[in-house]
Amino acid sequence: MQNIIHLLPDSIANQIAAGEVVQRPASVVKELLENAVDAGATSVQLVVREAGRTLIQVIDDGKGMTETDARMSFERHATSKIRTSDDLFKIRTMGFRGEALASIAAVAQVEMRTRKADDEVGTLIRIEGSDIKAQESVSCLPGTNILVKNLFFNVPARRNFLKSNSVEMRHIIDEFQRVALANSEVTFSLFHNDQEVFNLPGGKLSRRIVDMFGKAYREQLAACDEETPYVSVHGFIGKPESARKTRNEQFFFVNNRFIKHNYLHHAVVGAYEGTIPEGHHPFYVLFIDIDPSHIDINIHPTKTEIKFDDERSVYAIVMAAVRKAMGIYNLSPSLDFESDVNFLDGGGAAIAKQFEPGGKHSATAKNGGGSSVPRPITPSWAQPAPADRAPAAKPAPPARPQQPSPQNWQAMFDGAARPATARSRPEKPVGDDVNWLDDRPVPMPDAPVDVPADATPVAANIPVAEPATSAEPPVTMGSRANRMGQSGTVEAMPGEAETAVIQVQNRFLVTTVKSGLLLIDQRGAYERILYDQFHTALTKHGGSSQQVLFPKTVTVSAVDYQVALDLRTELESVGFQFDELGANTFVIRGIPAQIADESGRRAGEEELFANLLAQLRADTGKLKLDRSEALARSLARRSASRYVKFLSPSERRALVDQLFASANPSYTPGGEAITSVVSLDKLSGLFKA
Incomplete structure (x- = not known):
């Protein structure tokens, strides 16, 4: 009987892996940018053409690779960041998935130049659809320069499912912004079709936010900082008046890795409760530092979803940190303890004193002879009709209006038949107003x-x-x-x-x-x-x-x-x-x-x-x-x-x-x-x- 189970060729296995890793051009951008950051680069340049369909190029000044490492980096399950199974629970690097470059090379034409700073010459490798076309020594700058051309050239069905250039470019910019925010000390630049989109010099996080989202954010940021033995939170939140109706500029980073977490987002929104209108969302860029042993990041292929071993504690700490920042910068509404809220209370002696001449709320009215006569400020419901009003010699405390008795309930509806006065609405046909x-x-x-x-x-x-x-x-x-x-x-x-x-x-x-x-x-x-x-x-x-x-x-x-x-x-x-x-x-x-x-x-x-x-x-x-x-x-x-x-x-x-x-x-x-x-x-x- 003939056997029917056999091993897949590497090219087909890599294409299957690419279906999970390389979903669109933005997926390639994410992997290459994270690898550049992990290589210790201080300057990273991203060049894109036709929203990544024809070219994605990442140039960094990181450590670079030797000839052997350059060749091994395109093998499946090859990585420099994991040695034992315990390392999976202590990961602090970004691009640690060993199949990334192998998957990219399976569905594109890849060209990589790399050199270590101590080496005299570098290495050039060309791969098309997992087939190595060339490997030779070349002269190049220290670091790595990798080009990904004609993405999905050998998988037409995948290429046909790509969206328009504007949609794909938006996804690329999203990935670029996330990596740039997580590494504000690194200089980043982005060019699309030979036009500069971003030029972000390295510096503080606040400057990175302003350079990325505009100068309007300069006056809208409030620092957020909270340290606990279990977790620490730092970053910036936006003022309540800068809240928008769309959730586009909200970022969570756990150990410098961007994540999506609706539970923690609810904590931030809860801290803003009562300060922003319903349906609006605040701006925030928050970094959570926690021991990697307390989180699990391997629950999603793109590593954008994680689990905490104690989510409630993280939720409470994040909410407390945001509320503390709002309190320090006076972003939340405060109570006015100086105002007297007992205006209609029974004890009116203290209130009446404020309305006496020279009091806090005293008012004057000129009489015919030009002298100034004290005039009390009376609530609208206690003011008489204009014809009956006369200056009061001595102000009296405001009295509570007399309520009609239950036996005389018709008095409650007298307003509908009462003649119009200075405080009543003029009688008009119902159809007019x-x-x-x-x-x-x-x-x-x-x-x-x-x-x-x-x-x-x-x-x-x-x-x-x-x-x-x-x-x-x-x-x-x-x-x-x-x-x-x-x-x-x-x-x-x-x-x-x-x-x-x-x-x-x-x-x-x-x-x-x-x-x-x-x-x-x-x-x-x-x-x-x-x-x-x-x-x-x-x-x-x-x-x-x-x-x-x-x-x-x-x-x-x-x-x-x-x-x-x-x-x-x-x-x-x-x-x-x-x-x-x-x-x-x-x-x-x-x-x-x-x-x-x-x-x-x-x-x-x-x-x-x-x-x-x-x-x-x-x-x-x-x-x-x-x-x-x-x-x-x-x-x-x-x-x-x-x-x-x-x-x-x-x-x-x-x-x-x-x-x-x-x-x-x-x-x-x-x-x-x-x-x-x-x-x-x-x-x-x-x-x-």
């Missing part, structure tokens, strides 16, 4: 609020379709809303009278429908409308642009810079106009007309553009969307937040009309609900015991 729950100042009775003829409403920035010229009466907001049933479908009830739309806290819209109350998320409605318009502009390449009066300069990260260049055609299709200024900087000359401010001013173009690129990078990474879809979603989400503001009655009606004219008025592009109907039965149940 029903935004009772917002915080706008109340107009005086003799100063009615009129919308100026030349005022541009918020909803005017989003064009409304022209009414149909037919015998059928036009479809108004009232008819659209009243045709929404419990299921969210539209019922045919043309010609119905217009219904009022109430705005609640500048955030929600409420109106009546046939089956109950219709609730509309204002931000979600704008997101749906803007998404439809941006998607149409990207499809037809007909987006309108509004020129900026004074061009704005914005500096973004190197990753976002690559995103903008790759999506330039799409960004210009929706209305952005910008020019490259070099060094990750753009000059913005125009923005989409749909996201203009209601007064016609263009405010915050730099922040809008930078946040859009960050949001676009996050959306592209989480969802498998095409470029146009991702851009339309990101731009709509970023722009919709600008419209969470007060709307006039006409703007509310226009918004509802535009929403129900869209393709899907019930959900945002991301799947969040926009509308909700509260049935009459549910409303009745709220008032039943």
Whole structure:
């Protein structure tokens, strides 16, 4: 019987190993940079072409290798960093996986020149698909110069699965930043297609952060340092006001190795609790030093996930270190112990003394003769009507307003029928102003609020379709809303009278429908409308642009810079106009007309553009969307937040009309609900015991 089990050739075995080690060009960059750092290099240069498809070159001034070591480095399971099994639990070096160079050489054309400082000549080795083509002595500088050309040249299927150049370049920059942050004393540089992307001189960690992410971080960093017998934490955190909505600039390093650890991230976010808005994420670069025997780094092929033998202790120490840094630099809110919080307490003698002449809160009023008469500051609910107000000779402590008795419960609703005073809202038809729950100042009775003829409403920035010229009466907001049933479908009830739309806290819209109350998320409605318009502009390449009066300069990260260049055609299709200024900087000359401010001013173009690129990078990474879809979603989400503001009655009606004219008025592009109907039965149940 013939045997069927046999050993694989080395070339095929190396290709199988390469499937785990070399997933994309960024994987090659990571291995080569870590090997350069482990070799004791003080200067490392990375040269990339076509996002690593055609060339990845790493030049270092490290120790170099002898001819024998250079040849052995391409053998499987060859390493200089592990001798016994115990060494696996004491690893402090980076690129210790012996199959790295062998796997890279199996799927690329590799050329390496290396020389030790004591040797007169160096060694040149050429390998293609695990086959050694040449090995000879050459003259070269001390250190190692390795070139990886035509990655996946012999595995076309793997090459076809690579993403676009911008996506692959973003992954390369991510790996470059992680190695550069972990080794701030080493000089790093990065060139892509003969253009310099990074030039980072060696120095302190704070300087490395500023050089890498921009000068804006110079005033946002707070040092974090905590020493314990079990673990030590050091690094920098960002101030709460610098928190962003995307998780792009957050780094954890354990023994100088970058890791991803959601449990420790929760510890940092927990330390920021109450200081940053919900949905925002702080910036941090934190290094954790711990005995290697307390961690296990061999649970993931890329070594980005590790386990601690006591995660709870590490969690508590990290949180304490961040809170300590925030306290030292006064980044967390503090209590004001000087203020008197017992203003309405029964003992008003001490408070009244503050309102006496010369007191802390005394106020004066000029009388007819020009003399100064003390005037007490009285709470708004205790002030009499203007006609009955008279100067008080001696201030009295404020009294608690008298509450109506249970027998006289009608007094609780007297405000609805009481005549308008200086402190009450003027009586107006319900349809004119029903935004009772917002915080706008109340107009005086003799100063009615009129919308100026030349005022541009918020909803005017989003064009409304022209009414149909037919015998059928036009479809108004009232008819659209009243045709929404419990299921969210539209019922045919043309010609119905217009219904009022109430705005609640500048955030929600409420109106009546046939089956109950219709609730509309204002931000979600704008997101749906803007998404439809941006998607149409990207499809037809007909987006309108509004020129900026004074061009704005914005500096973004190197990753976002690559995103903008790759999506330039799409960004210009929706209305952005910008020019490259070099060094990750753009000059913005125009923005989409749909996201203009209601007064016609263009405010915050730099922040809008930078946040859009960050949001676009996050959306592209989480969802498998095409470029146009991702851009339309990101731009709509970023722009919709600008419209969470007060709307006039006409703007509310226009918004509802535009929403129900869209393709899907019930959900945002991301799947969040926009509308909700509260049935009459549910409303009745709220008032039943």
